[in-house]
Amino acid sequence: MAKRKGISTGTTAQRSIEEQGHLRFNTTTSLLEYYDGTNWKSIDSPPIVSSVDVTDVDSTAGGNETFVITGSNFSTTITEVRFVATSGSDVVASSVTRDSDTQITAVAARSSFSNAGEPYSIKVTNNSGLAGTLGGQINVDSSPAWQTASGALASIFDAGRTGVSYTLLATDADSDAITYTLESGSLPAGLSLTSASSGAVISGNADAVGSNTTSTFTIRATANSKTADRSFNITVYAPVLTTFNTSGTFTVPTGLTSVDVLVVAGGGAGGIDNAGGGGAGGLIYRPGFSITPGSPISVTVGNGGPGPGPGPAASVHNPGQDSAFGTLTAKGGGGAVNGGPPSPGTPGGSGAGATRFSATGGSATQPNQSGESGNYGFGFAGGNAQGTSPGNAGGGGGGGAGEGGEHGNSTRGGNGGNGRAYSISGSPQYYSGGGGGGIQAGYPAGNGGQGGGGAGASPSDQTPSGLNGESGQANRGGGGGAGGAGGTESGGSGGKGVVIVSY
Numbered sequence: 001m002a003k004r005k006g007i008s009t010g011t012t013a014q015r016s017i018e019e020q021g022h023l024r025f026n027t028t029t030s031l032l033e034y035y036d037g038t039n040w041k042s043i044d045s046p047p048i049v050s051s052v053d054v055t056d057v058d059s060t061a062g063g064n065e066t067f068v069i070t071g072s073n074f075s076t077t078i079t080e081v082r083f084v085a086t087s088g089s090d091v092v093a094s095s096v097t098r099d100s101d102t103q104i105t106a107v108a109a110r111s112s113f114s115n116a117g118e119p120y121s122i123k124v125t126n127n128s129g130l131a132g133t134l135g136g137q138i139n140v141d142s143s144p145a146w147q148t149a150s151g152a153l154a155s156i157f158d159a160g161r162t163g164v165s166y167t168l169l170a171t172d173a174d175s176d177a178i179t180y181t182l183e184s185g186s187l188p189a190g191l192s193l194t195s196a197s198s199g200a201v202i203s204g205n206a207d208a209v210g211s212n213t214t215s216t217f218t219i220r221a222t223a224n225s226k227t228a229d230r231s232f233n234i235t236v237y238a239p240v241l242t243t244f245n246t247s248g249t250f251t252v253p254t255g256l257t258s259v260d261v262l263v264v265a266g267g268g269a270g271g272i273d274n275a276g277g278g279g280a281g282g283l284i285y286r287p288g289f290s291i292t293p294g295s296p297i298s299v300t301v302g303n304g305g306p307g308p309g310p311g312p313a314a315s316v317h318n319p320g321q322d323s324a325f326g327t328l329t330a331k332g333g334g335g336a337v338n339g340g341p342p343s344p345g346t347p348g349g350s351g352a353g354a355t356r357f358s359a360t361g362g363s364a365t366q367p368n369q370s371g372e373s374g375n376y377g378f379g380f381a382g383g384n385a386q387g388t389s390p391g392n393a394g395g396g397g398g399g400g401a402g403e404g405g406e407h408g409n410s411t412r413g414g415n416g417g418n419g420r421a422y423s424i425s426g427s428p429q430y431y432s433g434g435g436g437g438g439i440q441a442g443y444p445a446g447n448g449g450q451g452g453g454g455a456g457a458s459p460s461d462q463t464p465s466g467l468n469g470e471s472g473q474a475n476r477g478g479g480g481g482a483g484g485a486g487g488t489e490s491g492g493s494g495g496k497g498v499v500i501v502s503y
Helices: none
Strands: 002-004 007-010 023-026 031-035 040-043 048-052 064-072 078-084 095-100 103-109 120-126 131-140 151-156 164-168 179-185 191-196 199-204 213-223 226-236 241-244 248-250 258-264 283-290 297-300 323-325 328-330 387-389 420-422 429-431 498-502
Touching: 048 120, 064 120, 078 095, 078 103, 151 164, 164 226, 179 191, 241 248, 258 323, 258 328, 283 328, 283 420, 323 498
Parallel strands: 007 023, 048 131, 151 226
Antiparallel strands: 002 007, 023 031, 031 040, 048 064, 064 103, 078 120, 095 103, 120 131, 164 199, 179 213, 191 199, 213 226, 241 498, 248 297, 258 283, 258 498, 297 323, 323 328, 420 429
16 A cells, blocks of 8 residues: 555555544545544545436336436446435436446336336435435336227127227326327228227218128327327128028127017918908017127017918908017917908907908007117008998908008908018018908909008909919918908918018
């Protein structure tokens, strides 16, 4: 150990226990130091921290953040750079490089910083143990965090293309407002993106497609200039039509929550001998009917009532059977009573026409109640029989889903009421027309209503089946036409019902 002008010099390793207050120059630290009787202490000026180039850290970005710290009096060896948290969970730099006595480069993991600790102060400690601190410099500004999982966002079936609305959500740890933009790709045609406080809202009416079409797109969430991207896709399905001509089960595809459904019951049979036409099967058209994905639905397709005859056996009437799709039940059409005494039409989904003289048509029993898009159950009453005597009166037409049966009179059998038209199968088609009323010789019988209703018969205006009433059309739910008054005639059978599901 050397001695220079009364002050000894040497390395840290060359220290020796000397009198309290003795000064020496430490060549290891390049600082004067003295012994206080217990420890050696360096004589130094503390460092001054003036600024840092990074003031926002994204703790979710991963990797390390490099900080360039400027100031003065940074010693040759920096003991520590510490980022002092307000919460007490400080972050110590994993590496420190002294660039000069006025600049330090420090590195720390971004994930070490938290919102709870902001704002972080910067503390630089020289090898003398003296430190300088610059307070409240670094905030944690994390990127938004997506809450909505990436990938398939939705499957849009054709029945659910209208009123589409999906919300995508991201959150921000700093509670900064988040805006959402379409970064790449495209939404299905007809849908648009709106940025709202509740999230990214994709809404509108998706355009119909000819084949299943998947649109892939990326949504960017931005909060205070920090961004997070996430990719999604939406598939729009081409229309699918399932027609049940017999009873069975509808298997609900995964993701399907609603369907458009048409339920038509079996039509009632027409009577004989100046009788009324059969009432059409009750009809339900229910767009947007809610269903449970993956849960099978029972389907019943009702048969039409068998045509009676030959012979004027009074009080015989053969109604149609109910059809059903899950909880939706269409009521079978009323069967007309055979001739003999005057008889009112029997009730049904649509009522049967009355038989012979001064009798009233049957009432409609199909519930007509409000649903998601207005009324969805349809059925009308049968027509009355009006004439001058029991043997001189045409039977009333059977009621249809669109209108009541026409009244018969002494010169004509009543026409069956028309049904209703729907395009659920792709083109407009009428369903549930009422059967035409019969009449005695010399006068025209009633025509079947539009929608599968069978025509009535008379001895002078015979159907292709002679005196027999024409049967209602199968899988349209039409009422059967009444047979003519000849003693050997038969009433027309009611048409079988149908259930059609579109999605």
